[in-house]
Every structure is written in C-alpha cells, then in structure tokens.
Amino acid sequence: MSGQQVYDLKFDSEKYVTQSVTFGEKTLIVRAYEDIVYVARPSDTAYQRLNVYIPEEYFNGESINGYNSQTAPVFFPNRVGGYMPALPASAADSPGRGMPQGGGMQGSQRQSAVLVALSKGYVVASAGARGRTTRNSDGIYTGKAPAGIVDLKAAIRYLKFNDQCMPGDAGKIISNGTSAGGAMSTLLGATGNHPDYEPYLEALGAADAGDNIFAVAAYCPITDLDNADMAYEWQFNGINTYKKRGPMQGNAQEALALSDNQVLASKQLKDLFPGYINRLNLIDRDGDLLTLDQDGNGTFKEYVKSYLIASAQKALDDGTDMSKYSFLTVVNGRVSQIDFNAYVEYLERQKAPPAFDAFDLSSPENQLFGNESVDKQHFTQYALAHSTGNGSLADIQAVKMMNPMYYIGQPESKTAEYWRIRHGTKDKDTGLAVSVILATSLRNKDFNVNLELPWDIPHSGDYDLTELFDWIDNIVK
Numbered sequence: 001m002s003g004q005q006v007y008d009l010k011f012d013s014e015k016y017v018t019q020s021v022t023f024g025e026k027t028l029i030v031r032a033y034e035d036i037v038y039v040a041r042p043s044d045t046a047y048q049r050l051n052v053y054i055p056e057e058y059f060n061g062e063s064i065n066g067y068n069s070q071t072a073p074v075f076f077p078n079r080v081g082g083y084m085p086a087l088p089a090s091a092a093d094s095p096g097r098g099m100p101q102g103g104g105m106q107g108s109q110r111q112s113a114v115l116v117a118l119s120k121g122y123v124v125a126s127a128g129a130r131g132r133t134t135r136n137s138d139g140i141y142t143g144k145a146p147a148g149i150v151d152l153k154a155a156i157r158y159l160k161f162n163d164q165c166m167p168g169d170a171g172k173i174i175s176n177g178t179s180a181g182g183a184m185s186t187l188l189g190a191t192g193n194h195p196d197y198e199p200y201l202e203a204l205g206a207a208d209a210g211d212n213i214f215a216v217a218a219y220c221p222i223t224d225l226d227n228a229d230m231a232y233e234w235q236f237n238g239i240n241t242y243k244k245r246g247p248m249q250g251n252a253q254e255a256l257a258l259s260d261n262q263v264l265a266s267k268q269l270k271d272l273f274p275g276y277i278n279r280l281n282l283i284d285r286d287g288d289l290l291t292l293d294q295d296g297n298g299t300f301k302e303y304v305k306s307y308l309i310a311s312a313q314k315a316l317d318d319g320t321d322m323s324k325y326s327f328l329t330v331v332n333g334r335v336s337q338i339d340f341n342a343y344v345e346y347l348e349r350q351k352a353p354p355a356f357d358a359f360d361l362s363s364p365e366n367q368l369f370g371n372e373s374v375d376k377q378h379f380t381q382y383a384l385a386h387s388t389g390n391g392s393l394a395d396i397q398a399v400k401m402m403n404p405m406y407y408i409g410q411p412e413s414k415t416a417e418y419w420r421i422r423h424g425t426k427d428k429d430t431g432l433a434v435s436v437i438l439a440t441s442l443r444n445k446d447f448n449v450n451l452e453l454p455w456d457i458p459h460s461g462d463y464d465l466t467e468l469f470d471w472i473d474n475i476v477k
Helices: 107-119 147-161 180-190 195-204 225-236 260-280 299-317 340-347 364-368 381-385 396-401 432-444 465-476
Strands: 017-023 026-037 049-055 074-077 123-127 173-178 215-219 328-331 334-338 418-422 448-452
Touching (some): 017 107, 026 107, 049 107, 074 107, 074 147, 107 123, 123 147, 147 173, 147 180, 147 195, 173 180, 173 465, 180 215, 195 396, 225 260, 225 432, 260 381, 260 432, 299 340, 299 448, 432 448
Parallel strands (some): 074 123, 074 173, 173 215, 215 418, 418 448
Antiparallel strands (some): 017 026, 026 049, 049 123, 328 334
16 A cells, blocks of 8 residues: 555564552552554554553563563453454553453453453563454455454564563463454464465564464353354254343343244254264363264263363352252262253353354354455355345355364464363353364364363353463463
C-alpha cells in the first residue's frame, strides 16, 4: 500500500512509563511499555499493538520468586472472546474495563491474571488482535480467519526478535486464553513456525523470528470448529429444548423447543461423530484404542466419563456436598459411576443444532469464516448442504488454519511441549469431547498434558490462578 507507515520493530527500552498497581496488600512497581505496534506494515493499529509489563526489580539486578531479568518467563494472555477483535490486556485496567467484545469473559479476571503474573516475577506481554467484525476504511473485512491467530503469532515473533534487548526469556512464553481466546492459545501452541501462516505474516511485515511457544494454558477452548457440531450433538442429542445464554454470563432465557428439522439435524450430526472419533485412532492412558459404535457408545464415551468421575471425586474430597447430584454413584467416599444421560439433562442444552455452523449463517463462527467481501460463510459440508441462508463454503485452508488438530506434532510444526486445559463440567458452550480429543491427541504424540474438567464450573476462565501459576512455575523451573 503506497504511503503506508512502516514501523520499526526494534524494542525501545526507554519508551515506558512507570506504573504502580495494587495487588492485594502489595504495591507492584512496573515499567509499562504500551501500544507497541508489533508488525512493520499493520493493517489495523487499533488492534495490532502490544502491551509489555516488566517488574521494576529487574532493572535493579534483583530477583523475584527465583527469577531474574534473564530467566523470567513471559506470560502471554489474550483477551479474545467470541472471535471478536480484542485489545491487549492492561495492568492498570479496572474491573470490567476492556472486556472482549461479544465474548462474555470477565475483564476483572483478566486483570487478576496479569497482576498475579507480575507479583510472581513474570514479564507480561499481551497483544491485541483483529477479529471477525474488523474492517478497514474501505469497508473491506480484514479480520476474518486466520487474521486473529496471525496477529498473535506476529506478536510472539516481535518478542522473540527482541529477546536480547528486553527482560524476560522469550524461550519460555506461556499463552493463556478463554473460550475463543482459549482456542487462540491452543493454535499458538500447536502451529509454531508452520509455513501455512508465513505468507500472512510476511504481508504484515512480521519480525524475522520464530513464533513457537513454550506452554499453553487454555480455558474452555472453542476449537476443532469443523467437527464441533458433531461433538455437541453426540453429547446433547435427545435434549430437545435449549436455553440461550446472554453475553454477560447472565440468566438463561426460557427454554425453547427444537424444531423438527433441528431434531433431525441433531440425530444426523450425532451419527457422524463416531466416524470422526474412530478415524483419529486415539489411545487412552492404558494403551487401549478409543472408539465409538454407531449408537455413540464405546470406550471413548467411557473415557470422557472417567474425567467427569475424577472431577466429582476431587470435589468430594475437597468437602463439596455431592448428595444433590443424583446422577452420581458414591460408595464409601468414592465416586464409582456417572449416569451420562442424566448428567446431560442436568447440564441442559444451550445451543440449537448445528451449534457452530448454523444453517442460517447466524453463528459467530459463520462470521469468522467470511472473507474480504462476504461477511458470513459455512465451514462444513453438512451445513452447506442444508443451508437456509444461501451460504457459500469458506476457504478450506482458512478452516484448517483455525483448527489445532491439523498441526499437533506435525513435522513442520514446533508444537509447545506443555499444555494445561480446563473445561468446566457446567460448561455447555461446546462439547466436553472437544477438550478431551485435544488433550488425548497431544498426549498420544508425547506432549505433556494436564486436562481437568472442574466440577460445576460454567463457561469461564482464570478461576484457579493459584493453581495455574503453580503449574507454570513447576514446568519452567
């Protein structure tokens, strides 16, 4: 683009303000390097910018939590929600400010993660990213897939490019995100340095460095999108009412009945899911193959149930009264079984089928997979075949680039070694199977995975920050 400003990608160590932020009874003094444009040729400087926060102690030769200016890990939280455009997190955000547009994630939780990280001696770097509604001044859509993940990769490259001239160890970057942001976190971890993204990064003038990361923290990742409709109906088929949830985690509306066509779609999608599972050739911890029969039963279902049972057992051991959960069998202080169908009835359905690739193109994901001139598109053959919105099919490569399952452990990917995935048992924004499939695929390819389904936790993130940072400290140290 003629006349476009070209940005210098060298980190300016003198361009900062000193901030004093309160965390509990502590006052943290940090150097704040804010609004750094992280690509040479940005398409949208409102979002393609980076905030970096560094504890003042590191400029005085001091250490925190066993870390110094050279060894401090870099915590990389994103604020993406609903695949909307997102601003970078700020250490000075007040609760509720700067919330992801349309994502429903709690801004105060994001702020807490930043402050906890700083209190533990981490360098914090948070990047903004374009999203599904982003347009330029000519009205052209510039944030459709894969723009968001390309932006976050470019920010990682900026940090690695400047590793020698800024505190923190860019070889120890830990991404963190929730919901669609959790999906972005998984994509960062799965697709490190993969050439599929190179043309997009080159077009933006990304720094000449790698974009692989050390570890992934992902809360309820809305991922594996081209298979997520099947996973959702495998779980919720037979539940023929649904309650939509508002964007602010508010009370759900009155239950709505599925139409006859939606009931049929649920059955058809459920019937497609075993084929997907069986093609994956997933193996459990005992080395046994995870499969489903045509009715949706089998070792994979029992494996999902084992995570639910483990979650219930942990809650019971922590003193939670589990007697109200009639779908659990508890004998002598041990949770021995879960009635999966009764559990799903308790959970309740939130989305009508198809949950993600809507026939009428009404879902956030339909908008994600638009292109420069078309706002919304289908991204599965099933939805395209049943489209009521005269929809077209998204570019196959764009769909692939938003799904970590295609990249995990591939020869051209440098996949992150460490993974922490959380999906609450009260979360119905996507199927439980999605996180179990992700974690199992990673584990089968010898990556270090920590997956739990925390008991009665709804769609949310950053609710266990003590445990999160204990995990990070353990893998880093």
